Amino acid sequence: MANRGNRKVVRMNKTFQINSALIIFGIILIYVVVSAFLALRKQPITTYKVNASNINNNIVCDGIALRQEREITSDKSGYVCYFVRDGEKVAKNVSVCTVDETGNLIQTVERKDTTDAKFSSSDYLEIRSAIDTYKTNYSDTNFFEVYTFRDTIESKVMEMANQLIMKEYTAQGSIAKTTVRNLVAPESGIVTYYTDGYEALTPETLQESDFDKSKYTRTALKSGEIVESGKTLFKLTASESWSICCFISYDQANRILDENRLYFTLNNSDTEMAANYDMVRTNNGCILVLPMEKYMIDYVNDRFLSVEIILDRYEGLKVPNSAIIDKQIYKVPKEYFAAGGNETGETKLYVQRTDEEGNPTVEQLDPEIYETDDNFLYVDPNLFSDSDVLVKPDSQDTLAVSTLEHTTLKGVYIANKGVADFSQISIVRAGDEFTIVGTKDRLREFDNIVMDAATVLENQVLY
Numbered sequence: 001m002a003n004r005g006n007r008k009v010v011r012m013n014k015t016f017q018i019n020s021a022l023i024i025f026g027i028i029l030i031y032v033v034v035s036a037f038l039a040l041r042k043q044p045i046t047t048y049k050v051n052a053s054n055i056n057n058n059i060v061c062d063g064i065a066l067r068q069e070r071e072i073t074s075d076k077s078g079y080v081c082y083f084v085r086d087g088e089k090v091a092k093n094v095s096v097c098t099v100d101e102t103g104n105l106i107q108t109v110e111r112k113d114t115t116d117a118k119f120s121s122s123d124y125l126e127i128r129s130a131i132d133t134y135k136t137n138y139s140d141t142n143f144f145e146v147y148t149f150r151d152t153i154e155s156k157v158m159e160m161a162n163q164l165i166m167k168e169y170t171a172q173g174s175i176a177k178t179t180v181r182n183l184v185a186p187e188s189g190i191v192t193y194y195t196d197g198y199e200a201l202t203p204e205t206l207q208e209s210d211f212d213k214s215k216y217t218r219t220a221l222k223s224g225e226i227v228e229s230g231k232t233l234f235k236l237t238a239s240e241s242w243s244i245c246c247f248i249s250y251d252q253a254n255r256i257l258d259e260n261r262l263y264f265t266l267n268n269s270d271t272e273m274a275a276n277y278d279m280v281r282t283n284n285g286c287i288l289v290l291p292m293e294k295y296m297i298d299y300v301n302d303r304f305l306s307v308e309i310i311l312d313r314y315e316g317l318k319v320p321n322s323a324i325i326d327k328q329i330y331k332v333p334k335e336y337f338a339a340g341g342n343e344t345g346e347t348k349l350y351v352q353r354t355d356e357e358g359n360p361t362v363e364q365l366d367p368e369i370y371e372t373d374d375n376f377l378y379v380d381p382n383l384f385s386d387s388d389v390l391v392k393p394d395s396q397d398t399l400a401v402s403t404l405e406h407t408t409l410k411g412v413y414i415a416n417k418g419v420a421d422f423s424q425i426s427i428v429r430a431g432d433e434f435t436i437v438g439t440k441d442r443l444r445e446f447d448n449i450v451m452d453a454a455t456v457l458e459n460q461v462l463y
Helices: 020-041 106-109 121-137 145-171 248-258
Strands: 047-050 053-057 059-072 080-083 095-100 181-182 189-192 232-248 264-265 273-275 278-281 286-292 305-310 313-320 325-333 348-354 360-365 369-372 377-380 389-391 398-400 405-414 423-424 427-430 435-437 448-450
Touching: 053 435, 059 248, 095 232, 232 305, 248 286, 273 286, 313 427
Parallel strands: none
Antiparallel strands: 047 448, 053 313, 059 232, 059 305, 080 095, 095 181, 189 232, 232 286, 264 273, 264 305, 278 286, 313 435, 325 377, 325 405, 348 360, 348 389, 369 377, 389 398, 405 423, 405 448, 427 435
């Protein structure tokens, strides 16, 4: 049996060995934890997508159309029948309507043998032609035109029916004349079939209450209805002269006082009109009077018009005011710029600096130029330090950067590439919350910009 007393016990070294992989893993872990903590504390950067827009200084108001409307009344009671379309211009002594005391004229036409053609072949051809034209031009996007088509067909049918009545009236001769009164236009003009109580008003007699559309009533005059003696049969407007009267506030009135002539549109039309104007002061505002010599027939059936007085229009890109920031830039005299290489434009600067060994060197820089005028170029200061000295080309003259004149430039931070990239803007029109800027700068529609420019720095990584 071996002697165990001579055995030697070797103790293992328990000193902890540092593993390089463990160190690297620990550094990465610390970095991830710190980055996550900072990311949680960091406020998110909100961006805004730029869109094209416009603002204007125009005045939009309701207008009242006043014309020289002559009301033609009936001297007897009876059934009225019109021969002229509403809004059509007629010559003097043209038959406009008849008033039938007994109604026999209309009944005679209705009792005609149904086998007899009430409408001629040319009448049917005219209606068919109108239907074919509508079918050819029909489009789902212009479905609203169906109402115009309906009115056109109704007018044609009514016109033809009235012509039949007129033929019957002529055929009956003296028999019809004993009970039927034929009324003609006393002068040439435009015929309309409605009354509203505004016919006798003038710009001088208008009241503020007349502009209250909730109290406006309009009575249509229709064929086949009974008209009482002394009541209006139709209206005749002979003169092309008319007026558009608008009620505006004192503030709106002050905005147009410097204008000698006003430009405006009616009922959102693309046609821009122009007129001189008069102003009548009232207790709560002013009545603006626009005398007109054209377009009366286009609006002869309208009493109230939507008027947009064109003062200023501003179009461009819409940006929130919070996105606009002022940037300090340098004004560098033009004589310090030179062309570089084969370039013809003088956009380079020679800058004297000191290298690491303390020796003076001259470098050529290509700064970003924002604006120019007759004497200066406005450049980005980020390429310079206060110790830099500008060297004038072909001269011994120098100019210390620290002495350059500063100015400010309006701009926004474009965030398309995840970095706050400053872009100059040209303000067209400033509003309370948004500003319209020009489209000739680097900023473009659909660019993403920093919503609140005060929360970031130029060239800051955003995400």
